[in-house]
Amino acid sequence: MYNKRVLGLYRCTFAFLGDVMKTLMGKLEFLLGLGGVKKDIVLLVFSGVSLLISIFNWFSLPFDAAWIAILFCGIPIILEAIIGLITSFDIKADVLVSIALVASVIIGEDFAAGEVAFIMQLGALLEELTVAKARAGIEKLVQLTPQKARVLLDGKEYIVPAEEVKPGDVLRVLPGESVPVDGIIISGQTSINQAVITGESLPVDKTEGDEVSSGTVNQFGSFDMRAVKVGNDSSIQRMIRLVQSADAEKAKIVGIADRWATWIVIIALSAALLTWLISGEIIRAVTILVVFCPCALVLATPTAIMAAIGNATKHGFLVREGDALERLASVSKITFDKTGTLTYGVPEVIACRSFSPSYTEKEMYTLAASAETRSEHPLGKAVVRCYKKEFPTSLPHPSQFQMLPGRGVTAVIDGIHVYAGNEKMLEEQGVLLSQKHLAEAETYLVQGCTIIYVVINKNVAGLLALSDTVRAESADMIQKISQLKIQPILLTGDHEDSARTIAQKLQITEYHANCLPEDKLNWIGKWQEQNQFVCMIGDGINDAPALKKATVGIAMGGIGSDIAVEAADIALVDDEIKELPHLMALAKRMMFTIKCNLSFSMGLNFLAIILAVSGVLNPVVGALVHNAGSVAVILHSAYLLTWKKKVKKNN
Numbered sequence: 001m002y003n004k005r006v007l008g009l010y011r012c013t014f015a016f017l018g019d020v021m022k023t024l025m026g027k028l029e030f031l032l033g034l035g036g037v038k039k040d041i042v043l044l045v046f047s048g049v050s051l052l053i054s055i056f057n058w059f060s061l062p063f064d065a066a067w068i069a070i071l072f073c074g075i076p077i078i079l080e081a082i083i084g085l086i087t088s089f090d091i092k093a094d095v096l097v098s099i100a101l102v103a104s105v106i107i108g109e110d111f112a113a114g115e116v117a118f119i120m121q122l123g124a125l126l127e128e129l130t131v132a133k134a135r136a137g138i139e140k141l142v143q144l145t146p147q148k149a150r151v152l153l154d155g156k157e158y159i160v161p162a163e164e165v166k167p168g169d170v171l172r173v174l175p176g177e178s179v180p181v182d183g184i185i186i187s188g189q190t191s192i193n194q195a196v197i198t199g200e201s202l203p204v205d206k207t208e209g210d211e212v213s214s215g216t217v218n219q220f221g222s223f224d225m226r227a228v229k230v231g232n233d234s235s236i237q238r239m240i241r242l243v244q245s246a247d248a249e250k251a252k253i254v255g256i257a258d259r260w261a262t263w264i265v266i267i268a269l270s271a272a273l274l275t276w277l278i279s280g281e282i283i284r285a286v287t288i289l290v291v292f293c294p295c296a297l298v299l300a301t302p303t304a305i306m307a308a309i310g311n312a313t314k315h316g317f318l319v320r321e322g323d324a325l326e327r328l329a330s331v332s333k334i335t336f337d338k339t340g341t342l343t344y345g346v347p348e349v350i351a352c353r354s355f356s357p358s359y360t361e362k363e364m365y366t367l368a369a370s371a372e373t374r375s376e377h378p379l380g381k382a383v384v385r386c387y388k389k390e391f392p393t394s395l396p397h398p399s400q401f402q403m404l405p406g407r408g409v410t411a412v413i414d415g416i417h418v419y420a421g422n423e424k425m426l427e428e429q430g431v432l433l434s435q436k437h438l439a440e441a442e443t444y445l446v447q448g449c450t451i452i453y454v455v456i457n458k459n460v461a462g463l464l465a466l467s468d469t470v471r472a473e474s475a476d477m478i479q480k481i482s483q484l485k486i487q488p489i490l491l492t493g494d495h496e497d498s499a500r501t502i503a504q505k506l507q508i509t510e511y512h513a514n515c516l517p518e519d520k521l522n523w524i525g526k527w528q529e530q531n532q533f534v535c536m537i538g539d540g541i542n543d544a545p546a547l548k549k550a551t552v553g554i555a556m557g558g559i560g561s562d563i564a565v566e567a568a569d570i571a572l573v574d575d576e577i578k579e580l581p582h583l584m585a586l587a588k589r590m591m592f593t594i595k596c597n598l599s600f601s602m603g604l605n606f607l608a609i610i611l612a613v614s615g616v617l618n619p620v621v622g623a624l625v626h627n628a629g630s631v632a633v634i635l636h637s638a639y640l641l642t643w644k645k646k647v648k649k650n651n
Contacts, residue, residue, distance in 0.1 A: 040125050043072045047118045054111050066114035074101050074117030095265055100289035107282055112618070122631070145236055146214060149180035152224065162214075169227045173218045181214045181230040188223030192216050238557075238565065268609075275613050287617050291608035291625065299630055300597030303637035308590040310641050315582055316574045318557065324569035328552045328587035330533045334481060334580075335524065335546070337538035338492035338502055341556060341577065343468040345539070347379060349386040350449065351465035353440060356456070362391070364462045368454045370395045371411035371418040379450060380409060382466055383420075408452065419455035420464075431455050437463075448498025468498075470505055473578035478506045480581035484588075486535075491520045491546070520546040537572075537580070554580075585645040593640055597633045604629040 050068035053059070081098040097120055104113035146162045150172040157172060162180040165171065170186070173179055179192070189207045194216045206212060212225060215236035231237065268289060276285035305326075309319045319325060339345045354361045369387035372380035373395055387395070398411035398418075407428065408421015419429060426433060433441075433453070437460055441451050444465040452464040478488050490511035492499050499513035512523060520536075524546055527534050536543070536550035547553030547568045555568035556575050565571050572579070608625055611617045617625065 040121070044118065044122060044125060047072045047114070047121070051111065051114050051118060054114065064110040066110040069114030069118045070101070070105070070110070072117075073121040074113060077101070077117060077120060099269070100286065103282075103286040103289055107286060109283070109286065109618075112286075119628075119630070146178040146180040150174070163231055165227050165230045167227055167230055169230075170224055171227060172222060172224050173212075174222045175218055175220055177218050179212045179214050179216050179218065179225075181227045182234045183212060183225040183227045183229075185210050185212060185223050185225050188221055190221040190223050191219040193219055271609060271613070279615075281615070283618065284612060284615055287612040288609055291605065291612050291617065299633050300601055300637070301594050303634050304590055304593045304597060304640060307637050307640035308586055308593075311586055311643060312570075312583055315579045316572060316576050317554075317579070317583055318571045318573055320569050320571070324552055325587045325590055327533065327569075328535060328584065329591040331486060331535040331551060331584070331587075332532050333487045333489055333527055334535040334537065334584075335489045335491045335520075335550070336508075337520075337543050338490060338494055338499065339468055340539040341537055342474045342490070342502060342506065343470050345468060347382040347450065347466045348469045349383060349464055350467050350469065351444060352462065353465075354462040355437060355440075356459060356461045359456065359461050361462065364454055364456070365464070366391075366395065367413055367416065367418050367456060367461075368420045368452070368464060370398060370413045371401075371409050371420045373397060374401045374411075375403065375409050377403075377409075379452065379466060380420075383452065383464060417457050420452055422451070423453065426453055426455065426460070429455065429458075431458060431460060433460060446497050447501045448494065470502060471577060473576070475506050477578050477580055478508060481584065484581065484584050486584060491515050491523060491536075517543075517545050521549050524549050535584075537577075554583075582645065586640075586643065589643055589645070590640060593637060597636060600636075601629060601633055 047069035050065040053061070053065035078098040078101060081095045085095065097116065100116055101113045104110070104116065148159055149162045149165050151158045151160050151165065152170045152172055165181050171180060171183065173190075175190075185206055185208055187208060189205070192204050192206050192212060194204055194213065206223070211228075213236070214229075214234040229235070272285040272288040275288055276282055308325055312319050312325070336342050352361045352365045354364045356364070359367075365387060369384050372383045375381065375384075384395070396413055398413045400410075400412040402410045404410060404421060404425060407425035408419065410417070410419050412418070419425060419431075423433065441453075441463055444451060444463075444467075447467065449465040449467040452466065454461045454463060481488050487510070488506075488508050490499060490503050490506075490508050492502075492511070492513055493515050494513060496513045499511050502508075503511040512519070515523070520543070524534050524536060528549075528551070533551040535552045535554065536546045537554045537556070538544075538547055539556035543555075544566075547555060552570065553568035554570045554572060555565045556577075557565055557571035557573045570583070604625070608617060
């Protein structure tokens with residue numbers, strides 16, 4: 001009962017002291033009109049000046065000027081340590097720092113106590129600034145969230161909160177305004193600054209039918225749009241959810257450092273006690289406590305992780321967890337989905353072949369594109385789009401048009417009967433393909449292409465070959481991934497011919513075709529059973545299970561489905577897969593930095609404790625050496641913010 005009363009008294013006392021300190025700090029903030037980092041800087045300036053006054057004795061005071069540093073920087077550390085011990089018996093770095101401060105004051109080393117407190121808070125400030133700089137690139141998404149929207153209703157314009165916009169609402173966006181929700185332009189032309197979403201530095205021209213994303217900025221003309229994705233479904237909100245989950249505290253290696261800090265406190269106290277008992281000099285014991293504070297050890301990991309996350313952000317990646325980068329560093333296999341990842345995911349006309357001497361390839365292409373102008377099929381739209389891209393001229397409109405589901409289209413253009421479709425359509429229309437025609441088509445079919453036969457006035461005129469084209473940067477990306485000793489593997493739901501063609505183009509030695517979602521899951525599980533760490537990169541809903549199963553899942557955030565993005569650990573915002581080698585190398589560099597930080601901090605601590613035991617270091621010099629190590633660790637981690645792997649030039 002007595003112990004409970006004493007404990008209760010202690011808690012009340014410490015709570016009272018805490019309230020007093022909060023009140024004093026609040027008054028100081030009120031007087032200075034400052035808060036946050038600015039307040040910390042001001043307090044450090046006052047503390048630093050007081051330490052200079054103390055050591056050089058510039059003018060006399062009724063007390064040692066170092067006490068200003070002890071009060072401003074030391075008392076918050078002591079209170080935090082005491083509250084942690086009493087409420088949850090949490091032994092961390094601040095416990096050892098507090099003991100060193102109190103011991104220094106007891107033996108009359110006021111300057112040493114003030115110096116320890118000052119440099120500890122300086123290290124904390126540097127860490128805060130490093131983390132803030134690392135996250136500045138992604139937290140601007142939160143700041144740029146649109147607040148208002150102009151809704152058009154019954155010919156009138158109403159300004160409403162952006163969160164009240166509903167799918168289907170018609171909105172107007174004026175020059176200089178942010179796009180409030182995701183949608184499609186229904187009238188008007190403009191240029192959009194998409195840097196906040198895609199990282200593109202130049203504005204992108206937009207017109208009717210083009211998609212626009214929330215958070216992007218309208219540069220020039222005004223336009224009307226129809227809302228499609230609103231509220232939490234919008235692009236900006238999806239990115240914000242990813243940002244909010246980026247927490248370096250979740251990394252496993254941070255937990256290891258915390259456990260080490262606990263044991264270091266115990267070891268330091270034991271070493272200090274033994275040194276005092278053997279040497280009889282308490283100042284040596286105090287010096288041990290000062291130099292053995294595990295500050296650098298605790299700072300080693302989170303600063304490196306947050307700096308690496310900041311670096312990844314600048315290259316178009318949103319890292320949901322610091323742990324993801326730790327896991328990524330150990331990956332030995334990286335599996336790719338094909339469509340939308342290694343390829344653009346959009347069919348393109350890659351060949352136009354005429355079989356009839358009566359029509360040139362361009363004439364046949366023109367008639368086929370004209371017949372497809374009213375088609376709603378993706379392949380038909382692709383034919384029209386590719387034609388207009390190659391020949392920016394207007395197409396003649398068909399006087400008659402009919403859609404043949406699962407077959408193709410038929411149309412009459414300037415009196416000419418045109419059929420465009422697959423082999424089944426030709427069979428139904430009684431049109432026969434010669435062996436020469438079939439052989440020509442086979443050269444494209446083995447490449448995984450889709451064939452559209454063109455029939456003009458009941459005669460086979462030629463064919464169009466469509467294929468999902470490989471991204472321009474895919475080959476170089478695969479080569480660089482291989483140079484990092486990581487094996488690229490293709491997992492695709494496409495058929496064997498298409499998978500083989502893509503794998504050969506990109507020099508991927510292992511591929512697996514006709515993969516259903518469970519097949520991709522099983523392949524990844526098989527490799528993991530062999531103790532191999534696997535990274536999966538995909539974009540579709542069918543990739544979500546594999547993204548979740550993989551050691552690290554990376555989703556194509558720009559074109560990928562919401563489900564894929566939510567299942568992944570990392571999102572590639574602008575779909576620039578050329579940055580993947582940088583991310584892989586960055587993860588390895590981050591782990592190297594963490595190991596260097598841990599080794600350096602532990603080595604410095606043990607060297608300092610040997611010098612302290614032998615009496616070479618006193619508390620003042622010991623504090624300077626130890627905390628200089630903390631600052632060095634933070635600066636070493638900050639280097640990751642701008643790190644980029646050097647490319648070796650071939651001679």
